[in-house]
Structure formats: C-alpha cells, structure tokens
Amino acid sequence: MWTLDASAEVPLWRPADRDPEVVLAFSTRRGGVSAAPYDSLNLGRSTGDRAEDVTKNRRRLLHALALDHDRLATAGQMHGVRVVAVEAPGHTPACDALLTRRPGVPLAVSTADCMSLLFHATGTVAAAHAGWRGTADGIPRATLLALCAAAGVAPQRVTVHLGPCIRACCYEVGDDVARRFPAAAVRRAGAAWHLDLPHAARLQLLEAGLPPDSLHDSGACTACDASWYYSHRRDRGRTGRHWGIVALRA
Numbered sequence: 001m002w003t004l005d006a007s008a009e010v011p012l013w014r015p016a017d018r019d020p021e022v023v024l025a026f027s028t029r030r031g032g033v034s035a036a037p038y039d040s041l042n043l044g045r046s047t048g049d050r051a052e053d054v055t056k057n058r059r060r061l062l063h064a065l066a067l068d069h070d071r072l073a074t075a076g077q078m079h080g081v082r083v084v085a086v087e088a089p090g091h092t093p094a095c096d097a098l099l100t101r102r103p104g105v106p107l108a109v110s111t112a113d114c115m116s117l118l119f120h121a122t123g124t125v126a127a128a129h130a131g132w133r134g135t136a137d138g139i140p141r142a143t144l145l146a147l148c149a150a151a152g153v154a155p156q157r158v159t160v161h162l163g164p165c166i167r168a169c170c171y172e173v174g175d176d177v178a179r180r181f182p183a184a185a186v187r188r189a190g191a192a193w194h195l196d197l198p199h200a201a202r203l204q205l206l207e208a209g210l211p212p213d214s215l216h217d218s219g220a221c222t223a224c225d226a227s228w229y230y231s232h233r234r235d236r237g238r239t240g241r242h243w244g245i246v247a248l249r250a
C-alpha cells in the first residue's frame with residue numbers, strides 16, 4: 001500500500017490509498033537543502049548539520065504535506081518504551097512514542113536505521129521510534145496498547161505503518177542482541193547474526209492482537225540504498241535523519 005513518489009519536489013513515501021482523516025508519510029534523504037554528509041533533506045537536529053538548514057528542510061516537508069510547522073510535536077527518543085499523549089505542539093524529551101487525538105498536530109519521529117512506526121485508529125494517531133533496544137523492551141506493543149486505550153478500541157481496529165529502516169540483509173548483530181529476540185526474527189550468517197527488526201515488531205504486534213493485514217510495511221532498507229536513505233551504521237554516525245510523520249487532518 002506504500003509507494004515512493006520519486007518525482008515529487010520532496011520525494012516521499014505515501015499510502016497509495018489516502019485516508020481522508022489522516023496524513024501519513026515517510027521522508028527520504030532527497031528534496032532538501034543540507035550539504036554533505038547530511039544531503040539533503042536532513043530533519044534531525046542532533047547531527048552536525050546547520051540548524052537553519054534543518055529548519056528549512058522541516059518546513060519544506062511539512063509544506064509538501066500541507067501541515068503546519070508551528071503545530072509540530074516531536075519526541076526525545078531515548079531508546080525506551082515510554083509513550084506520551086500530547087494535546088499541544090512541542091518537544092517531549094523523555095519518550096520514544098507520541099500519541100494524540102488533536103487534529104492538526106503532526107507527530108514526527110526521526111530515524112536513520114531505526115524503525116518509525118505510525119499508528120492510526122479512528123480519531124487517534126501515534127508515532128513510535130524503535131531500534132533494537134526499544135523493540136526488545138516492547139515499544140511497538142506499548143504504543144499499540146496506549147493507542148487502543150486512548151481511542152477506546154480493540155487492536156483489531158488499528159492500522160500500523162512501518163517506514164524505511166535497516167533490514168535483515170544489512171543488520172548484523174552480536175550474541176547479546178540476538179538473544180533478546182525470538183528465533184524467527186534472527187538468522188545465522190557465518191559467525192554473526194542478522195536481525196530482522198521489522199519481523200520482530202510484526203510478531204510483537206500480532207501477538208498483541210493486531211490483525212496481520214493491518215500492518216503495512218514500506219519494505220525499504222536504509223543501509224542498502226545510500227542514494228535514498230541515511231544509515232547510521234553504513235555512514236558511521238555522520239549522517240542525517242528521516243522522519244515518519246502522522247497527523248489527523250485539521
């Protein structure tokens with residue numbers, strides 16, 4: 001259901017079927033103003049990039065989505081499992097997931113290999129940042145359950161969207177990380193393990209009651225494709241950030 005509109009001024013992953021209630025998107029590295037190694041649509045402030053370029057990029061993305069930059073809500077992203085409900089724009093430091101029932105408040109999580117997971121049930125949206133640690137500790141499940149509680153619905157009424165992230169093809173991990181995951185989410189490759197982080201999230205969400213058809217995955221690997229994506233691992237930390245972004249239409 002996800003398609004990359006590569007020819008747009010700001011190329012974005014968008015749902016093929018647009019829901020009239022919700023705006024959903026995943027950004028790529030293209031379409032912005034930042035210079036190398038942050039070229040070009042870097043949305044992360046916690047990088048070595050120029051702050052004014054990051055702000056220009058954020059405005060450009062939000063404009064392309066017809067969302068208001070001044071209404072934006074962002075999360076501190078500590079690799080934890082805390083989900084915070086927000087009513088107003090602004091930065092919430094100590095959390096990895098945001099949820100809101102307020103139309104016109106875009107929720108954004110930034111990533112450069114980690115997963116961004118976007119959640120929607122009628123009248124409620126959430127966005128979660130999930131690397132291996134947050135996933136092992138249960139943030140996909142925690143966000144699903146928090147959304148269900150806030151919306152007053154069962155997991156059967158929720159849809160979840162998974163953006164570009166590092167995939168099993170590229171994600172080598174050691175024994176200490178591999179043993180935190182179910183066997184179905186890791187595979188041996190010589191002396192190392194390869195972690196399938198999206199599959200780990202999928203297993204966790206299905207176990208919590210999400211129907212298999214309600215998880216929509218972009219399928220893109222950030223580490224495989226340097227022309228489209230930032231990758232913290234491939235670029236050894238000197239790289240930009242994409243966003244997963246979700247909003248109820250104002």
Ligand SMILES: [Zn+2]
Pocket residue numbers: 166167168169170171221222223224
């Ligand atoms: Zn890959």
